[in-house]
Amino acid sequence: MDGCPPLEDIAAFLDGRLSAKERERMTEHLARCESCYEIFAGAVHFQEDSSAEDIKRRDVIPFPLTGRAPRRISRWAALAASFLLVAALGFMIWEYSRALPEITVAGLAEPLQGQPRVIEQRYQPEVERGDKEAESIFSKAPPFLVGVYLVDLQLSAKAGDVKTTQDILYVFQGELDQILSMQNQAKSFKKEADQMTSDAALQRFVSALPRRESDFQSWFAEDPSFAFGLWTEAGRLSALTRSPGFFERRANRRFLSGIQREISSWNDERYAPILEDLHKIEALWGEHRPEDYQALAGHFRSIIDRVEEIQEQDQHDSDLSEP
16 A cells, blocks of 8 residues: 555545645545545445444533533543544555455456467466366366366456367366365366367357356455466466556456465465465566566466366376275
């Protein structure tokens, strides 16, 4: 939140204690800063939720007083109310900064649509795994890889690329098939892949995409690894195409901070290299030189490759443990 006003100033703005010039500056800032506006809006709701009886109680004087005492009590009451508001704002910003922002397929993919050669740059594992069908059943991937391929699927389908969409559908359904609760959905997408042989089939698929994307957001709402996959592939493609929009969205920057805390809480040393890549992405965030985009693309790619390695190791260990 570099360049944002302190919470005390937002509280003063809400209480009407800023000068005309300060109010103008604050209004301009709230109009362009999503984070501060959400904090301000939350504070407004906080005040509205205070009952009229509570407000009256601040200035209630239980016995007669003379002279200037009532005014002094009123000033102290106002000061206490300001402290309370600042504390409430502090709690809200703490909660706001820790929560992972909502990451959607459409919101991430839309800025990339129409970018030259973006479909050719979709994620593909460096190690060849045989034919298409074998590839679809090899990797025991988590929701993370479902998120990665869902971004690629959205872009290829919206670009009208029938063959690439079919190829991604086969890989995508194979990843779904490795998740116990997603096997029925995997069969549905396998059927879609088999039928993806014409422009008409592609258009039917595209028309159903918003509903299906909404379903995936609901199914994986409690699993941050799915959103992490969406975010990582969109970031990788944005870096490859040198598209600054991804790196200018405050929600994407907040997600970077939040996912680092999330991964750290897993206490799995295998994810330490992924955290290192995330730290390096954080250091490059906002830089737009060609070499910066190249480095960012490499770090995003490294994250996906490392997740695949972890999942393949998990599968190998599982196979060894079976009787």
